[in-house]
Amino acid sequence: MEIIRNFPCLSILLAMFSAIISSALKGKGARRLNTFVVSAVGALSACTLYLTYTTGESYVYVMGHFPAPFGNEIRFGSLEAGMALFFCVIMLFSLNGGRDKIRLEIDPGKENLYYIMVDLLLSSLLVLVYTNDLFTAYVFVEINTIAACGLIMIMESGRAIEAATRYMIMSLLGSGLFLIGLCMLYDMTGHLLMSYIQASVRDIAAEGLYVIPLLVTIALIVVGLAIKSALFPFHAWLPDAYGYSTVSSAAMLSSLVSKGYIFLLIKIIYRVIGFDIFVQSRIINVLFVFGLAGMIMGSTSAIRENDIRRMISYSSVAQIGYIYMGFGLGSSVGMVASVFHILSHAATKSLLFVSGVGLTDVADDNKQFIELTGAAYRNVCAGLAFTVGSLSMVGIPLFSGFISKLLFSQAAVQSQMKMLPALIVLAISTILNTIYFMKTVIRIYTPIRSKYASVSIKENPLYAFTLLCFIVLNIVLGMCSQPITDWITQGLSVFA
Amino acid sequence: MEHMLLLSVFFPILAGIVLLLKKEYQTRDRLLVFVGAALVITGALACYAIFAVKDGVTLFYLTKTLPIYFKLDLMGRYFSLIVTIVWILAGFFSFTYMKHERNEKRYFGFYLIVFGVLLGLDFAGNLITMYLFYELMTLLSMPLVLHTQTRESIMAGLRYLFFSFAGAYMALAGVYFICRFGTTIEFTAGGVIEAAVLQENRTLFLIVTMLMLIGFGVKAGMFPLHAWLPTAHPVAPGPASAVLSGIIVKAGVLALVRVVYQLIGVEFLRGSWVQTVWMTLTLVTIFMGSLLAFREPVLKKRLAYSTVSQLSYILFGLSVMQPEAMTGALLHVSAHAFIKVALFLCAAAMIYQTGCTRVEELKGIGKGMPVMLWCYTIVSLGLIGIPPTSGFISKWSLAVGSLASNIPVFSWLGPVVLLVSALLTAGYLLPLTMQGFFPGEEYDASRFAGKEPSYGMLIPLLAFAALTVLIGLVPNGLTNQLFTFAAQVMQSI
Numbered sequence: 001m002e003i004i005r006n007f008p009c010l011s012i013l014l015a016m017f018s019a020i021i022s023s024a025l026k027g028k029g030a031r032r033l034n035t036f037v038v039s040a041v042g043a044l045s046a047c048t049l050y051l052t053y054t055t056g057e058s059y060v061y062v063m064g065h066f067p068a069p070f071g072n073e074i075r076f077g078s079l080e081a082g083m084a085l086f087f088c089v090i091m092l093f094s095l096n097g098g099r100d101k102i103r104l105e106i107d108p109g110k111e112n113l114y115y116i117m118v119d120l121l122l123s124s125l126l127v128l129v130y131t132n133d134l135f136t137a138y139v140f141v142e143i144n145t146i147a148a149c150g151l152i153m154i155m156e157s158g159r160a161i162e163a164a165t166r167y168m169i170m171s172l173l174g175s176g177l178f179l180i181g182l183c184m185l186y187d188m189t190g191h192l193l194m195s196y197i198q199a200s201v202r203d204i205a206a207e208g209l210y211v212i213p214l215l216v217t218i219a220l221i222v223v224g225l226a227i228k229s230a231l232f233p234f235h236a237w238l239p240d241a242y243g244y245s246t247v248s249s250a251a252m253l254s255s256l257v258s259k260g261y262i263f264l265l266i267k268i269i270y271r272v273i274g275f276d277i278f279v280q281s282r283i284i285n286v287l288f289v290f291g292l293a294g295m296i297m298g299s300t301s302a303i304r305e306n307d308i309r310r311m312i313s314y315s316s317v318a319q320i321g322y323i324y325m326g327f328g329l330g331s332s333v334g335m336v337a338s339v340f341h342i343l344s345h346a347a348t349k350s351l352l353f354v355s356g357v358g359l360t361d362v363a364d365d366n367k368q369f370i371e372l373t374g375a376a377y378r379n380v381c382a383g384l385a386f387t388v389g390s391l392s393m394v395g396i397p398l399f400s401g402f403i404s405k406l407l408f409s410q411a412a413v414q415s416q417m418k419m420l421p422a423l424i425v426l427a428i429s430t431i432l433n434t435i436y437f438m439k440t441v442i443r444i445y446t447p448i449r450s451k452y453a454s455v456s457i458k459e460n461p462l463y464a465f466t467l468l469c470f471i472v473l474n475i476v477l478g479m480c481s482q483p484i485t486d487w488i489t490q491g492l493s494v495f496a
Numbered sequence: 497m498e499h500m501l502l503l504s505v506f507f508p509i510l511a512g513i514v515l516l517l518k519k520e521y522q523t524r525d526r527l528l529v530f531v532g533a534a535l536v537i538t539g540a541l542a543c544y545a546i547f548a549v550k551d552g553v554t555l556f557y558l559t560k561t562l563p564i565y566f567k568l569d570l571m572g573r574y575f576s577l578i579v580t581i582v583w584i585l586a587g588f589f590s591f592t593y594m595k596h597e598r599n600e601k602r603y604f605g606f607y608l609i610v611f612g613v614l615l616g617l618d619f620a621g622n623l624i625t626m627y628l629f630y631e632l633m634t635l636l637s638m639p640l641v642l643h644t645q646t647r648e649s650i651m652a653g654l655r656y657l658f659f660s661f662a663g664a665y666m667a668l669a670g671v672y673f674i675c676r677f678g679t680t681i682e683f684t685a686g687g688v689i690e691a692a693v694l695q696e697n698r699t700l701f702l703i704v705t706m707l708m709l710i711g712f713g714v715k716a717g718m719f720p721l722h723a724w725l726p727t728a729h730p731v732a733p734g735p736a737s738a739v740l741s742g743i744i745v746k747a748g749v750l751a752l753v754r755v756v757y758q759l760i761g762v763e764f765l766r767g768s769w770v771q772t773v774w775m776t777l778t779l780v781t782i783f784m785g786s787l788l789a790f791r792e793p794v795l796k797k798r799l800a801y802s803t804v805s806q807l808s809y810i811l812f813g814l815s816v817m818q819p820e821a822m823t824g825a826l827l828h829v830s831a832h833a834f835i836k837v838a839l840f841l842c843a844a845a846m847i848y849q850t851g852c853t854r855v856e857e858l859k860g861i862g863k864g865m866p867v868m869l870w871c872y873t874i875v876s877l878g879l880i881g882i883p884p885t886s887g888f889i890s891k892w893s894l895a896v897g898s899l900a901s902n903i904p905v906f907s908w909l910g911p912v913v914l915l916v917s918a919l920l921t922a923g924y925l926l927p928l929t930m931q932g933f934f935p936g937e938e939y940d941a942s943r944f945a946g947k948e949p950s951y952g953m954l955i956p957l958l959a960f961a962a963l964t965v966l967i968g969l970v971p972n973g974l975t976n977q978l979f980t981f982a983a984q985v986m987q988s989i
Contacts, residue, residue, distance in 0.1 A: 394661070396635065397628040403559070409672040423672070427665045434661045442654060447645060482559045 004051045005059055008076050008130045011041040011084070015123035019116045027111030034115040035092070038122060042088030048081035053487060058494040060132065069196045075132035079339070079491025083263060084129050089473070090255050090346050091122060097354035097466040098248030105246045106154055117150035121252065125260045134272060135192045137264055138175070138182055141228070145171040148257050151249040152241050163240035170237040171228055178224030184217045185272070194271040198496070205277050218273060218283050225265045226287075229258040231324050232294030235317045239301075242313035247357040250309065254316045254353065255346035262323060262342060266335070269327070270496045279330040288328025288418060292425045294321025299432035307367045308360065311436060312352045315393065318429060319345045322408065325425075329411050329418055332492065337407035339488045344392070344400035344477055351470035352389040358382025358463065359444060362452050369443055376444040378454035383444055385467040390437035392474050395430055400477035405430065407485070498553040501566045504541035505616040508534060512608030515601060524600070528591050531604045535587045535611070542580045542615055546573045552621045562675070564628065567621030569683065570981045571758075574826070575750050576618035578833050581963075582743050583611045585956040589841050590735040592952035593848055597733050599643065606639045607736070610744075617747055623681040626754060627664075627671055630747060634660040634715075637744055640736040641728050649731040652724075659724035663714025667751070670708035673701070674759055683754055685985040687761020694764050701760070702770050708755050709774055715748030717804040718811055719781040725804055726788070730796035734844020737796060741803045742837035746829055749810050753826075757985040762817050774815040775906050779913045781808035786920035793854050795843045798924055799836065805917060806832045806879065812910060813894045821897025822982035823975060828890035830974075831967065835875045835887065838960035839925075842872040845957070849947040855928055860935035864944025869932050871957040876925040878964040881918050886967035889975070891918070 018037040022030040052058065058077030065071070095102075095118065106114055124144035131137050145168070153164040186192060188210050189200035204210050227234040242250040269278045278284065298318030305311040319341070326338030362378035363371040376383025392399035405426060412422035457464045477484065511534040521527040545568070552567030568576070587607065594600045613636055617629035634657070642653040675681055677697070678688040694701055710721065717725040729741045756762060765771055785805025792798040810832065813825025845868055852858050862869040878885035881892075891914060898910040935941050948954075967974065 391635070396631050397558070397624070405668075406559070406562075406672070409669075410676065413672055413676045423669050427669055430665050430668075431658075431662050434658065438657050438661075439654070442642075442650060442657075446650060479556065479558065482557060485559065 001051060004047050005061060007044040007048045008074050008081070008084070008126070009061055009063065011044045012074075012123055012126045012130065014041060014044075015119055015126060019119035019123065022112055022116045022119060025112055027108060027115075030112035030115035034095070034118055037119060038088050038092050038095070041122065041126065042085055042092065045081050045085035045088060048076060049078060049085055052076060052078040052081050053490070056490060056494065069191055069193055072136055073132040073193055074130045075194075076130050077491055077494040078487060079495055080129050082487055082491065084126055086343055086346070087125050087129070087256055087260070088122070090350055091118070091252060093466050093469055093473075094248050094251035094255070094350045094354065096462055097350075097470070098246060098251065098357065099462060100460065101247050101357060107156065110154065113150070114154050117147045117154070118252075121147040121151065121257070125256060128260045128264045132194050132271075133192055134182055134185070134194055134197065134268075137267075138179060141175055141178065141261070141264070144257060144260060145175060145228070148253060151253065152245040154249070155244070155246055157244065159240065159244040163237070163244050166237045167241045170234070174224045174227035174234075176224070177220045177227070181217045181220030181224060184213060184220070188213060188217070194267070197272050198274050201273055201277060205274075215281055215283070218278065218281050221268060222265065222283055222287065225261045225268075226290070226324070229261040229265075230317060230320055231290055232297050232317055232321055233290070235294070235298070235320075238317060239305075239310045239313040242316065242353075243307065243310040247353055250313070251350035251353040254313070255350040258316070258320065259342050259346055262320075265327075266339070267495070270492070275332070275496065284328055284330050287324050288330075291321045291323070291325030291328050292421060294318060295325065295425050295429040296321075296432070299429055299436070303432060303436045305436075306369055308356050308369065308372060308440065309353070309367050311440070312349070312356055315352075315433070315436070316345075316349055318433070319349065319393075321429075322404070325422060326408055326411065329415055329422065331411055331414060333414060334408070334411035335492060336485060336488050337404060337411045339492070340407055340481070340485060341404040343484070344404045347400060347470065347473045347477055348389050348392045351385060351467070351474060352393070354463075354470065355382045355385035355389060355467055358455075358467075359386060362455055364452060369440070372440075372444055373446050374444065374448040374450050377447060378450065378452060381457055381464045381467050385471055386444065387441050388471050388474060390441050392478070393437050394434045398475065398478050400474050400481075403478055403481040498549050498551040500541060500545045500549050501553055501568070501619050502555060504538060504545045505566070505612050505619060507541060507612065508538040508608045508615070509612035511538075512605045512612065515608065516605035518601070520601060524595075527601060527604065531587065531608065532591070534608055535584050538608075538611060538615075539580050539584045542576060545619070546577055546580070558624060562624045562681070563622065564625050565621040565682070566616070566619040566625065567682075568619055570977060571750065571753055572618045572620070574978070575746065575829070576615055578746070578830050579611070579614045579618060579743055582739060582833055582837050583614070585959055586735045586739050586837055586841065589738075589844070589953055589956040590733075592950055593734050593844055596848060597643065602639065603643055603733065603736070606636060610636050610640070610739075614743065614747070618750065621682055623671055623674060623683075623754070623759060626751060627668065630715075630751060631664055633744065633747055634664065637740065640740065641732050643733050643736060644731065646731075652727040652731045655724045656728035659714050659721055663711040663721060666707045666711030667755075668711075670704045670711070670755070673704045678759065681759075683758035685758060686987050687764065688759050689761065691764070694761070701764070702768055705755070705760050705765060706770050706773065709752065709770070712748050712751040712755065713777075713811065716745055716752065716807045716811060717748075717781070717785075718808060719777050719784060722781060722785075722804050726797055726800040729800040729803065730794070734847060735841065737800075738837040738840035738844065741800060741840055742833045745803060745807055746833060749807070749814075749829060752811065752814060756814060756817075757822075762986050766817050771815060771817065772906075775812065775903075775910070778808040778812040778815055779906075779910065781805065782812065782913055782917050786917040786924070790920050790924045792924075793856065795846070795853060795855050795858070795928070796840070798855065799839050799843060802839075802879070802921065802924065803832075803836055805921075806836065809891070809894060809914065809917075812914075813897065816898050816901050816903065816906070816910070817986070818897045818901040819979060819982040819986055820893055820900055822986070823979045824890050824893030824895075824897055826978045826982070827886065827893060827967075827971070827975065831878060831886035831890045831964070834960045834963045834967075835878045838871060838875040838957055838964070839879070841953070841957055841960070842868060842875075845949045845953045848953070849949055850944065858928060859931045860939055860941025861944050861947075862929070862932035863935070863941040864947040865949065867954055868949055868957060869929065871954075871961040873926075873929045874961040875964050876929065878968070879925060880922045884965060884968040886964050886971070888968055889971045893975070
């Protein structure tokens, strides 16, 4: 049991070293190493989850020789471990689902670079999940950004480079704001370790000092991370970045990168600022309003979109809106709903991206809807998977999306003020979701005598198997949600 | 024992999935044997479940407080019996009819799946299970609407989907509130929310109830969200339109019975503005539906408009919140189910045999298809409400209940609208009979000669006509049962 405590640190190091080793490997070797590392980290995280969930405690792991409050720490409870496991699973599925595309779309000489980026992304995600040190978090936010840019750019097409540049600029703006917030916080408290900052922040708040600087700090940090996770109205970079990159990148960007920042934000809310102080600040209402606006605007943009990849991307904006709306409710139930939605959205959105590429493949890579008519008959498993993803997004019972909506609304009815707006927007957004997802599903199931060839499952068993895994994951989230919400609740309770 | 509930829900679903996944059959007969066997076995299972199973069964827990739970009460038994009868008879009708459609395997696959889903909906013992099967029903009945896959049917299907989802999400808002404030989500006579809680949040709950009424009312074609029905039902293949219009719309009725009488509680709603609005909406729908049907020249569309109107008879009976009227409404559920299915099947038989869709083209059809037209006439009389048919009994109870309710204005306005609408019903149904049998001396009806449908089509029609008359002749057993139920949920025994 003792040895499991080393696993989080070990998994971070594993991911980082594999990135370094990959630079000396050819594409194939890098790919194998990456698959191994992601699986290994997943297994390690599963062990950690087992330990933390059974004991119900969180552990601190000291990095290096300096003890707190000066040194660097890792801290993990069941929420962190479970999140790490989940990220690994999604990453593995997303990479497997887009494996062929990576081979086709990336210059063979640069394939190992792609896997280096993926390894770095994994390590930075793990750090964001596990670290207890705010500055370390910042450093890895930057590493994450650079890795993500690499993932977008690797296609080397004009649009991909433009998208990556845009992403870079917006992301750096976000990290800049985050850094300023961090500096101010350091200035006020004198600490970088999260738990110590929180103690100081509590004192400051109790004495009534630094009222405005504290508010500004919270605002800067929240806005910085909101830009990076594409909360409306800071989402302008998103559709291009997701729409023109290779499919594995798009799936990972939408379900892992943005979720990593959101997880960091949750951590800051709980562990750095303190949940009650965060709730008292008016920032929370701003988040609520932006979340609601995102839910509607994301969906309306998606309805207007005529390109399936960009449509799915815009739908992400709406879903991120849901998560921030949950934050904005300012209750722990709302937080549980948001965390559940992180899982549910990650599982669904990567499924949609991966199955979407199967559909565009049988239309000669045309992403326009008109060309996709009848695509579900030409690629049966992709069509089926896309339908499952759509049903989940629309919120049909038995799929994960329904449970998130249920949790959000249960959280919403507990709040007097925010109940009606939340429920109304939830209903409108659901109907908007229905419009564009069902439109697509009907389109791909409309039979047509097509000029494009069909693909059978046998031609690409790995792809079909990945889709099957995604579907199972979605249904498990939808049907066995109780243990998962129990785990989230327990994790959040030892989180602060 | 209680696992029979699960078995009768999941057997047809599995059979349907197997059928969809299977390779195309070598001969049509093998497909029909498979479907026929599946239908009969499901029918037997369902009948056993309906008459013999007393206990409930939990399938699994969606979350800790939300079990997927099946339990049959009288309402469930009644609705599922109707579903079973209609589904099997219309299924046998399809065996002949579907000869002239393509993609039979897919049609029958979804037909079986929807059968299971409907049984699940009727067997549902709590709100969340009902909602689950309600959504599944919407989705899985889509392929029936889309079957011909013409542009018209796709547009109609989309319309169906949007209206249904819009309605379902309005209703879902109510589901959240009931889950939050209710002591349980199991259907309980008189409601699940404590009176004190209801009074405390009176306005809120009234709004929520209104939302649920409109939301579930979509499926029952209630004004203002009825526009999908007359486009979606006629585009499906004949037997599918029949079950869509006769059975699937009843899901909305069942949901409303559950919500109003077994979740919110009728005590709370009686006399509130919600009741007034609901009654107004239903009366508007009754009148408007009949009028639109009267003006519609295409037979299947005419029948669809008639569904809009007739469904609101049922909803009106429910909205009066009086035991006698509710009994009438519930009787009208079975009356309308059998009659409307029979009418649509008649229309299907006419299309199948002659290819004519408009009423004026069918002049003189009685010369060639007398048995079929007689069935049509008998069930039409039932829908108008002429004794001795089931429609008479139900409308009688509706009118009596409405008059006894003592609600100002509505207690007499209701029966008046019912009467006017009955006249309109006669006006849009009977011309076909009259012109069919008496096209006039010089009219040449020879093109219909020898077009009488085969027994595969006639037997289900005859069975529905017989049921209509039979319920009209010996209604007492059923009426008493339903009245007891109505009195019990209104707690005025």
